[in-house]
Amino acid sequence: MLRCEKLQLRYDDFSLAAELGFAAGRITALIGPSGAGKSTFLAAIAGFLVPAKGRVIWAAQDISALSPAERPISILFQDNNLFPHLTITQNVGLGLRSGLRLTADQRAQVAAVLDSVGLAGMGARKPAALSGGQQSRAALARVLLADRPLVLLDEPFAALGPRLKDEMLDLVQQRLADQGRTVIMVTHDPADAKRIADAVAVVADGTVAAPVATRALFENPPPALARYLGK
Amino acid sequence: MAHRAITISPRWPGVLAGTLVLVLTLGTLAAVALRAEFATGLGVADWAAIRFTLTQAFLSALISVVLAIPVARALARRRFRGRQALITLLGAPFLLPVIVAIVGLIAVFGRNGILNNGLVWAGLEPVSIYGFHGVILAHVFFNLPLAVRFILQGWLAIPAERFRLAASLNAPIGKILEIPMLRAVVPSTFLVIFLICLTSFAVALTLGGGPKSTTVELAIYQALRFDFDLGRAAMLACIQFGLCAVAAVIAWQVTGTDAMGAGFDRTVARWDMRRPVLDYLVITLAALFLVIPLGMVVLRGLPGLSQLPSSVWAAALRSICVAVGSAMLCCTMAVSLGLWGGRVVAVIGVLPLAASGLVVGTGAFLIVYPFTSPSDVALLVTLLVNATLALPFVLRAIAPAIAAVQADFGPLGASVGLTGWGWLRIVVLPRIRRPLGFGAGLCAALSMGDLGVITLFAGQSEETLPLAMYRLMGAYRMEAAAGAAVVLLGLSLLIFWICDYWGRRC
Structure with a gap:
């Protein structure tokens, strides 16, 4: 289980608060409008961004002070992954x-x-x-x-066509989640989340909400998500 | 996305390199300032040197810029075979050893040169290349191409859409597009050339001299080498530093863009293309002005190759060693500073622009003189000074490339655990190979042709190739000097080409 305890991120006049946990061995999608801080949140978990406050805890161990390579984490960026x-x-x-x-x-x-x-x-x-x-x-x-037990995906497949992207998402599910790894993926496309995510956390209005089971969330979206989906 | 600066490269190499630059610029300046004797004040000769330095720099810059404008305009709007080769050739004088070019200029404009032979044949008085106008002629030869490249870049930076718009409105292109561009580009070009001419030493050494055409740099050399008046040399060095610092600060504030980049390979499509004859005439004249002296170097030098004393070959070997060492040191410093990044580095990187070879050399002389004979460390000091003076140019080529690597691949490197030496070796160096090769070649060629600080230090057995060549000229052994010029020219271009080729390969 990955826990964010009273995590506060600040960058110029941007700020984001996170108090939540991610279930081990599951795929959790981060969804929300662009500029809400999905990638920033992921960067903080990966160790690229020093939080203003709070801790990141993996398997009961505080990893907040570790460098990106020392964390039990693999990350794929939007580009420049090779x-x-x-x-x-x-x-x-x-x-x-x-x-x-x-x-x-x-x-x-x-x-x-x-x-x-x-x-x-x-x-x-x-x-x-x-x-x-x-x-x-x-x-x-x-x-x-x-x-590494924890895999972060910052929309690495965004530039692919729909069929290729779905192929890659299925590969993520089969090769990572089904093998017991914890996956957190950023997406702006609800279809991606519906395809492979077990749970979805909405990032909007300066907070990262606790993850909710995917189907339940989309059947009954909270106001921030409804606004984003245009319903 | 908000990333923190990932510190995967250690800072100590950058700090070390920065310290070396500071010692060689501000440290030598301090040595000079401590020793300077202002009590006696400035003599008539000193004032004359200051006046001459400023006047020749002003006129050289003015003439270079004024002549460059029509050439740049012609190159910007005409496409012809050999255009790219000509633009490449315009970059050559920057790499060209000053003393080689002077041999070429003497062959054209000197006493037995093409021009005077023509004048005598026509029954006119021959002109002399020595003195005031010789210095300016040489400076224009070196800096006209530079000015053309700067201004051409300005022309090509005007978006094609603007020309199209102006054409559709039938608006005067000169008034609404070209004059505003020139207003932005010309002052910075002028200042850069002014600064270069301010620190010019080898030109004044060979073509100037005498009370009427001595630059401050040359006066420093004479005070140190002929009079051995350390106090006066130091005082003059302080004055020279002051002049350069003021000019450098102004130049650096006015210059924004980097003229080293590519992008010369297009012409601007235009709709006001009358008078092509004039354009081609201008281009031809500029090309001849560049090519004839260089051609004469080769033409006159080849026969001299057989007469070269063996001391010239020994000097050539010394020059190669100094050039290679200086390029390696300079690139190491540039990479270290580039990895460190930030504002401090930007300042350290431009500091050498305000320093001149003779000022740094005088300081170094004052520092080593109490401990050892200056001639013992002549080559080492030359190597260090050359590396430092080339640093701003090399850093300008390398630092943006390193910054791009850090920005693009820093996060990936950090996530796979590449740090320190591994990060440098596996990612940074392969990715900056091209500017690194160019920078190394630039520094090596500049160092190979440098005739500055070595003149203060060298005895008979430490002379470099440019110095050996200068001494041959001083002894009126013009044929041997011309032969040495061919060797020096060949070595400078070869060493640049090898480094640059290494960078481009694969």
């Missing part, structure tokens, strides 16, 4: 260790995980030689290999 000058194998290998030299055993691991996301034999290519969907798969492969 280093363009490194091969796919090197990029994915960074999930195992912070260097480029891999042992034969580690190479085999990389090849296996590439195979499992449908990128068999593409390890020697650079990201530019892959399609957008394949790049997303490579980034996901690194997350799989890093094997």
Whole structure:
């Protein structure tokens, strides 16, 4: 379970308060209008942003003071999830260790995980030689290999077409959530949340609301969500 | 999105590099200030040097800018074969060793040059390249191309839509588009060139001299090297620093954009294209003004290659070592400062612009003189000073690239745990390879051709190639000097090309 205790984020005249928990092994979607602070909230959990107040707790341990790499977290950003000058194998290998030299055993691991996301034999290519969907798969492969219990997705599939995006979301569900990882994903599309999220937390009006089961939430949306959905 | 600055690169290399720059600029300045003897006041010769320095810098900048405007306009609106090559050539004088260009200019405008041979043949009086107008001629040769590049960039920065709009309204393009652009670009161009000419030493050393055409820099050299009057040299160095600091501050406030960038490969589509003949005439004249002296260097130098004394080859080897060392140091400093980032670095990065080789050299001389013979550390000091003086240019090429890498890939690097050396080696260096190669080449070429601080320090056995060449000229061994010029020209261009090519590869 990931808990945010009295978390306060401030940035210029923007502020966001969060007091909630995310169920372990589940997919929780963060939804809300743009500029509400979904990405900022995710950045704070990942350790890129120092909160003004409050703590982030994972499995009864305060992780607020840890650097991004020390946290039990993998994150995928909207873009720049792969280093363009490194091969796919090197990029994915960074999930195992912070260097480029891999042992034969580690190479085999990389090849296996590439195979499992449908990128068999593409390890020697650079990201530019892959399609957008394949790049997303490579980034996901690194997350799989890093094997961290908590995965944050900051709309990494937003640039993909609808079919590819759905494919990637299904992959997230099968390969991450079904394997017991906790996933928190930012989205602005209710369909994404309905497709794979177990629960949804609405980010609006300076607060992150506690997650509510997806179907229940959309059947009876709170005012902030209703406004966002245009109902 | 609100990210905190991710500190995945340590600060100490930047602090170290910054300290070195501070020691070499402000430290040497302090050494100079402590030793300066103002009690005797400024003599007639000193006032003459100050007056000459300011006058020649003003006129050089003025002439360069005025001549550059029609050339830039012609290049902005005409497309022809070789246009790109000509624009590349306009970048060459920045890399060109000053003393090489002077050999070329003497071959054209000197006593036995093309021009005077023509004048004598026509029954006219020959002109002399030495003195006031020689200094200005050389400065215009170096800075006209720079001015053209600056102003051309201004022209090409006017959006094509504006020209289209002006054409559809039948509005006067000059009045509503070009004059406002020139008003923004010309003052900064003028000031940059003014600053460059203010610190010019090698031109005055070779073409100037005498009471009527001595710059402050040259006066420092003479006080130190001929009179060994350390107090007076230090006082002059203080004056020179004051002049440069004022000019640099004004120039830095007026200049905004970076003229190193690309974007020269388009012409502006226009609808007021009468008089193409005039444009092509201007372009041809400018190209000849650049190409003929360079051609003469090669033409006169090739026969001299066989007469080169072996000391020239030894000097060439020394120059290569100094250039390579200086480029490595300069790039290390630039990367360290770039990784650190921020305002302090921006200030440290421009500080050397206000310093001149001779001022820093005088300070360094005063610092090492009590401890060791200056000639023992001549090459080391030259290396350090060259690296520092090239730093602003290299930093301007590298720092934005590093900032972009940090902004684009900092979060990814932090999330996969790349820090410190790993971050630098795996991500930063490969991604800034292109500007790094360019910067290294720039610094190496500048260092290779530098004839400044080395003149204060070197004895017979520490001379670099430019100094060896200058001494050959002083001994009237013009053929050997011309041969050395070809070697120096070739080495400067080669070392730049190797570094730049390394950056572009893959």
